[in-house]
Amino acid sequence: MDMARAPIRFRKPTDLNKALVFPALLLIFACVPQGASAQVYGTDSHNVTVTVATVNIVQVSAGTASLTLSAAAVTAGVNLMGPVTNSATSLLWGFNSSLRKVTVKTNLAAPKFILKVLAVAPTQGTASPEVTLSTTAADFLINTGRSSGSCTIQYSGSALASAGTGTDTHTITFTVAAQ
Amino acid sequence: MTRREDMTMTPQRRYRTLRLLFLIGGVIFVSMFLVSSAAAQLTLRGTANPTINITTGTAGGSMTSVVNTSSTIRYTRQAAIAKITVRATCPSQSFHLAVVATGVTRGVAAPQVDLIDGMLAVDFITSIPSAAGWTTSTPTLSYTASAAFSDGNSVEMGNDVYAVTYTLQVQ
Numbered sequence: 389m390d391m392a393r394a395p396i397r398f399r400k401p402t403d404l405n406k407a408l409v410f411p412a413l414l415l416i417f418a419c420v421p422q423g424a425s426a427q428v429y430g431t432d433s434h435n436v437t438v439t440v441a442t443v444n445i446v447q448v449s450a451g452t453a454s455l456t457l458s459a460a461a462v463t464a465g466v467n468l469m470g471p472v473t474n475s476a477t478s479l480l481w482g483f484n485s486s487l488r489k490v491t492v493k494t495n496l497a498a499p500k501f502i503l504k505v506l507a508v509a510p511t512q513g514t515a516s517p518e519v520t521l522s523t524t525a526a527d528f529l530i531n532t533g534r535s536s537g538s539c540t541i542q543y544s545g546s547a548l549a550s551a552g553t554g555t556d557t558h559t560i561t562f563t564v565a566a567q
Numbered sequence: 568m569t570r571r572e573d574m575t576m577t578p579q580r581r582y583r584t585l586r587l588l589f590l591i592g593g594v595i596f597v598s599m600f601l602v603s604s605a606a607a608q609l610t611l612r613g614t615a616n617p618t619i620n621i622t623t624g625t626a627g628g629s630m631t632s633v634v635n636t637s638s639t640i641r642y643t644r645q646a647a648i649a650k651i652t653v654r655a656t657c658p659s660q661s662f663h664l665a666v667v668a669t670g671v672t673r674g675v676a677a678p679q680v681d682l683i684d685g686m687l688a689v690d691f692i693t694s695i696p697s698a699a700g701w702t703t704s705t706p707t708l709s710y711t712a713s714a715a716f717s718d719g720n721s722v723e724m725g726n727d728v729y730a731v732t733y734t735l736q737v738q
Binding site: 436439442481484538 | 607608609610611615616617618619620621622623624625626627628629630635638640642643645649661662663664682710712714715716717718719720721722723724726727728729730731732733734735736737
C-alpha cells in the first residue's frame, strides 16, 4: 500500500501527538497576538533626563536714578527738606529656590543726606517697610516663593537743611538671600 | 488491524511525525526571526540616553529652554503606509519636555509633542510611504526642555527622567 496516498484516517492520539499539542498551542498563542498586533513593525525607547540648575537672579531695569532737593522741597522754618521721590527704575527677579528674599544696601558708609527705598507693587511676595539705606543689608522684598516677577523701586531722598549742600552718590546693591 | 497495532509507531508514521516536528520548528524559527527583525524596523541612534541641562533664566521672565538634537530615529520602509507614535512616562514630573522630528523626508512630521507622564501614544511621524524608492530614513529627534521658575530646581525637586518610547506601526 502506498502510504503517501493513504486515505486520511482519524486515529487515537499517540503520546507523541499529545506531546505536540502543547508546542502547537504555544506557537498559536505566541504568534496570534503578534499577528493581531502585526500592525506594529518595531519599537524602541530611551531615557531623556532633564535637570534644572538652581537659578536665583535679580536685575535692575535701568542704571541710574537721580533725586534733587531744591528750594521747592523746603518748608520755611522746618529743618527737614523733602522728601522727593524717584520711581524710574524697577527690579526684576527670578527664583526657582524656595524661601528666598531680596535685601538692599548701599556702599556709601557716611551719607550726608537721607536715602530710603521701598518696593512698590511687587507682582509676587511682600514689600518690606521703607528702608533707610545703609551699608548693612536690609530686607527689601520677602515671601516671594519660587517665582518670577517685578516691582517698582521707589527712592525717597530727604535732607536736613543743617547738612548743607552737596551730592551723595550711592551704589545700591540688591541681593538674593535665604529667608 | 487491532487497535493495539494501530497505536504502534510504524517507520512511515515516525517519518511523518518527524516531518511535522521539523515543520513546526521551522514555523517557530521563522516567527522568532520575524519578531526579532521587527525590532530592527525602528531604532534610536546617537546619544543613547540624552541629558538636557537648564542652567539659566531671565529675571522677570522664564528659565531658558534648551534644545537637544543628539539622537536620531531610524525607520525602515514597510509594505503598508505606516506611522510612528511616541509616548512617555516620567514619575514625579516637575519640568517640561517636548519632542519634534526634524529633517523628515519620508512621512510627515507631527507638530511638537509635549511629553507627559502616562500619556497615550501620540502621532509623531505619519504617512510614511510604502512605495519603493527608499529603504530607511533617519530624522533627528529634537527635544526641548523647559521650566518655569515656579517649577523649582533639581536640587529640591529631583531630575525628570523620561522613558520615551517610539513605535512604528501601520497607519
